[in-house]
Amino acid sequence: MTVASMTGYARAEGRDAQTSWVWEAKSVNGRGLELRCRLASGHDALEIAARDAAAKRLKRGNVQLSLTVSRVGEQSLxxxxxxxxxxxxxxxxxxxxxxxxxxxxxxxxxxxxxxxxxxEVDPERGDTEETRQLREAAMKVSLDSMLDQLAAMRADEGARIAAVLNGQLDEITRLTAKAAACASLRPDAIRERFKAQLAAVLEAAPSLAEDRVAQEVALLVVKADVREELDRLSAHVEAARELLGQGGAIGRKLDFLAQEFNREANTLCSKSSDVELTRVGLDLKAVIDQFKEQVQNIE
Incomplete structure (x- = not known):
């Protein structure tokens, strides 16, 4: 299955000896699949077929379907x-x-x-039941052709968006590795910073009870450790790549992952006590925002 966007346009024409018709479809982003049909007078019976055919090909998006019908060789009376x-x-x-x-x-x-x-209807040119049935069948063929075009256009756009998303995932991976390599996260740097912070706590309150000192120590250790956030960022990148490879209606899942990316980047910034790590965290947030914006276009 391919990745599809929710935007697209398609048009298909058809005609018989007496009538010509045009199907058009416009699709934009939407939370679910919302279909709006505007059919020429006297052809409302095609709405059910149009909705069923669209639902088989599309999973999300606001889609407007229209059918225009005119008589061949007639004046517009x-x-x-x-x-x-x-x-x-x-x-x-x-x-x-x-x-x-x-x-x-x-x-x-x-x-x-x-x-x-x-x-204006000419009684002498009235259609027989057989003619109407044949025309309706031909209109459904045109409808299917138009919806196939729409699905193909959405798939082409989806492929371009998927390439952008993979590039952004590459950047998130690079920044995650850069964060892990920050000098402030080296064991010796953490140890020295921890000693300084612990000394500051004891100097500020030398009479602290032993259990309270243990609590303060635990808080300092937790704040200094961002390995969990970095591991989660890597795991989210892997999950996003799997979804992009899987294809289909993955927009909602990617949107959830984008929120998780943002949560880890926020935590990374809040824990940071180093300018270099903070800068990397802010760069991560910028890329993640771009990723989330692109995901909104995915079906």
Whole structure:
């Protein structure tokens, strides 16, 4: 399975002897999979097929599907849906004056409402049931082609993002190694710093009880040791690489790992008593923020 982004666009056209149609899809980032369908009048029955087909290919993202249909060789003649327009005019009259400062509805605005203006139907060119079924089947083929294009575009974008993420993981690995090599983390440096800190504690409170001194010693030891944070950073890098290699809908898992990366980097900075280690920690946080930002685009 490949890594896919949540952004993309696709378009597919089709036609028969009497009708032409165009499918379009636009996809952007989303927490889950949200599908919005806008189908030409009289083709609402295709919505279920469109939703099922999209759900088979996509796992996350806000996706807008649209179907535009027009008659082949016909002039763009329109007719007014009189009952609907009459209902809208009645509603406007009923609500008129209830909202001061709101201008009354205009006829051009009412005509722009979906369904008020409809293509004029020629009774002599009416479709048979067989023709409608064949056209609907052809429209579904165009739909599948369009969704395949959309999935392919999202996969191409996902491959580019995966390359960026792997580069950022390389940088996190490099900075983790640099942090581990800091002079302040060498055993002799830790020992000398520990002696100085312990001496400062005893000088400040020479009458401290033995158990209290032991507590202070334990706190100093814990604060000086960042090996656990460095080990976790390395483990998170390995887990992220495994997810990228696995592919599929991994965006949520990568987002969780990004939070874990950030937690370890924050702890590293808070424990640091050395300028060099602090700088490395801040560099880590900057790369992790970039990693998290890119992960938001992954399905």
């Amino acid at each position: 329109l007719q007014v849906n009189t009952p609907l327009l009459a209902q809208l005019l009645s509603m406007c009259k009923e609500w008129e004056g209830r909202f001061p400062g709101v201008a009354p509805a205009r006829l051009d605005g009412l005509l722009a409402i979906r369904g008020v203006l409809e293509p």
